[in-house]
Amino acid sequence: MSESGSRPVAAVVGGGNGIGATVCRLMHARGWRVAVADIDGEAAGRVARKLDGFGCALDIADEAAVEEAAERIEREAGPVAALVVSAAVFQDIVPAEDLPVDEWERILRVNLTGTLxxxxxxxxxxxxxxxxxxxxxxxxxxxxxxxxxxxxxSKAGVVHLTRNLAGEWGHAGVRVNAVSPGSTLVPRVEARLDSGRYAAHPGEFTALGRMVEPNEVAEAVEFLASDRSSAITGQNLVVDAGWEIAATWAQFGGVRKF
Ligand SMILES: NC(=O)c1ccc[n+]([C@@H]2O[C@H](COP(=O)([O-])OP(=O)(O)OC[C@H]3O[C@@H](n4cnc5c(N)ncnc54)[C@H](O)[C@@H]3O)[C@@H](O)[C@H]2O)c1
Incomplete structure (x- = not known):
């Protein structure tokens, strides 16, 4: 994985909290030098300091700021060998007919346009x-x-954008993949669970009968970022504890329990 014995650089956008922060810690443990960028600059700094990495405040939806950050990260940390985009905003459950277009545009702007x-x-x-x-x-x-x-x-767009960029950049030696987590136990989701906002525990609906741990998502991300996945590009790796395959079992009373 390492380039000429030194630590390859990974930039993690949205690395200040949740899955992104776990990705930063796991990648550092696997020998990467990590640059952490997040709109929550304090959180990015906190994660970066513990990993002896580089941290910066960054709004992924601001093209000029992202361009400037890419330039700065490469100047201060070295050429970026892997980019991880974990930044996203979430939405409240509202009927479609009541969803303000401004809210739709805000979410698409950060999650999809920001990824681009x-x-x-x-x-x-x-x-x-x-x-x-x-x-x-x-x-x-x-x-x-x-x-x-x-x-x-926005997330369907991210998967499709990933496939398009993989086709476009493959001959240049650049691979582009996606990881699709199921319900993952990050502090934001734990707070949701505690507030009783889920009608049922998400782990009830998976084949494995549990939610996903952030480290399990980070393992998939690090695999795709590293040369261990050197022939894989344009793929979407689902890390969902078997949520997708269990969905069709609902009409038969759910997956078999032991
Ligand atoms: N946790 C889950 O259950 C789950 C499930 C499926 C997909 N995901 C995806 O995993 C990724 C991480 O989610 P998470 O659960 O860790 O959430 P999180 O809220 O803990 O982390 C998201 C991070 O993105 C940052 N961010 C938000 N807007 C930003 C912006 N404009 N610019 C830069 N950074 C910004 C936040 O500050 C935060 O640090 C997201 O892409 C999310 O859609 C999470």
Missing amino acids: IANKAFGRRMVGRGRGSVVNIASIAAFSSMPAQAYGA
């Missing part, structure tokens, strides 16, 4: 060097119907 912006800024540099790996975090909401109109559409 980050992929462009770091991908251009990877293409110039003839190597690199991008991992965009999508979601099971990308391919399943649920009451999250804008969020689901």
